[in-house]
Each structure stands twice: as structure tokens, then as C-alpha cells.
Amino acid sequence: MNTEQQEYISLISRSTHDDILIKKTGWEAINFQEHAHKKFQIIYTLSGTLHVETGGVNYFVPEKHIAWIPEKASHKLSSNSRQVSLIIFYINLNITPDDGKNRFSIYSTNGIIAENLKFIASKGKVITRGKQTDLYNFALSFFNLLPQMTLGADFLLKTLVIPNDSRLHPILNYITEHIHEDLNMEQIASQYNLSVRNLSRLFNTSGIHFSSYVNHLRITRAIELLTDGDNTVQEVAYKVGFNTPNNFNRVFKQVTGKSPKTYIKGI
DSSP: OOHHHHHHHHHHHHSOTTEEEEEEOOSBOOEEEEEOOSSEEEEEEEESOEEEEETTEEEEEOTTEEEEEOTTOOEEEEOOSSSBEEEEEEEOOOOOTTSGGGSOEEEEOOHHHHHHHHHHHTTOSEEETTTSHHHHHHHHHHHHHHHHHSOBOGGGGSOEEOOSOGGGHHHHHHHHHTTTSOOOHHHHHHHTTOOHHHHHHHHHHTTOOHHHHHHHHHHHHHHHHHHHTOSOHHHHHHHTTOSSHHHHHHHHHHHHSSOHHHHHHTO
């Protein structure tokens, strides 16, 4: 986390209950270490993709989606996209403890939602109730209604759980770093001086299915590459470790419910 990011988190802490803070990132790297703040954080991925780690789970937020982070929720933010642009809102919402809005969520957007987000963001860095009453009330009502205006993001809620067993952490990091290669249990077990049986037991006790985990990582990375726009679907298929584009298309549709071309057209 750089100095500017630290100063902005401090600014959130100093803001009043009736301030809505708005931050726009440029085409920059995103790397916020674990932190929390007193307001709800609502992030719109204008361009690029985002990873949000919270509650021991790593969530993936594609382009043109919304990450809904409740107040006081500890979280990390990062991105593997070459360049990423975000619109971030920090707001106090009067929500009861048992309300579903107090859970981390990922939402897809539509034209109406996107235009309202851009409209609110165009009004400056801070919206204050006392000085901009009508605008403040509009923004407050919009964000309170936002979860009802859009469906959840389907496959995106199938998240990657970060295991408590520290023995798996370097193994999962290795898989992530070598996702473009032909990975299998035998090779990875050998890499870490384990038997295939013992490695399988480590995965099973942590609730991780090896092939599903690898496929999820590959499709996540594929979406990042497709969003950057520098590669064809066929090039992306090989870059994320698939032997043939047909196999890539099949797995992509299994995970997202859409073909790669249909998915990209929709964002």
C-alpha cells in the first residue's frame, strides 16, 4: 500500500457520517493490504478486473461489476489486469445487523445502474448532506436499492476458499504461478516431496477439488486476459493452460454459463 492509499484510508476515518466519499482510480496498479473502515465500500470496475480477499475467501470481480463491501469488514484489494480503473464510493447506510446487505456481495450491472453510478461520481469527491441535500438523498436511496436492482453474479459467488492448513499455501501459490502449464497431481506431489495420496488428503480435508480449483483459476485468468483485449480467444486458451480452444470453450461455459465471445460481448 503506497502513501497516497494510506492517506486516503485515513481520510475515510476522519469523514463524518453524512459524507459520501468518491474516489476514481486512473489506469494504475491496485494493491491495498488488509484494512477496514467505518463506511460501506462500493466498487464499480469501470475497466479491468479486481480481486477482493475478505473473510478467508478470495473473490473475483470482472469488468463492469460491483463489489459490495460492508462497513468494518476487513479486506484486501488487488488486480492482475495490466491496467485497471475503478469508481469507489464510501457511504454510511442505516442497515440492521440481520440485513443481507451486511454481507459481501458481487453484483452485475445494467445500463441504468451504470449511468447512475457515473452520474453520482461526476459530482465531485465528496457529497455532504448539509450542502447537497437532494443529491445526497438521491445517492443514499440509490445505494440502498442497488442490491434489489441487480442479480448476483452467478459463478463469481463460487469462490476460492483460502485454507487454514498452511502446508497448502505454497502449493496453491505454485499452481497459480504455473497455471499456464500442464498441471497434474503427480507432478505437484513430486515438486513438494509428497505422495499423491498425501497431497489428495491435504486438498480433501481443506474442501478443495483439484481439477475444479485449477479450472477456476484458469478461467479467472482468461477473463483478465480477455478484458485486457490484447489476445484472441485462441491465444488466451493456450496462455492459461488448455491444450485446445475447444476444451477451453467447454470449461469456460461450464464455469461462467457463457462462451468466451458471448461473455466478453456482455461486459
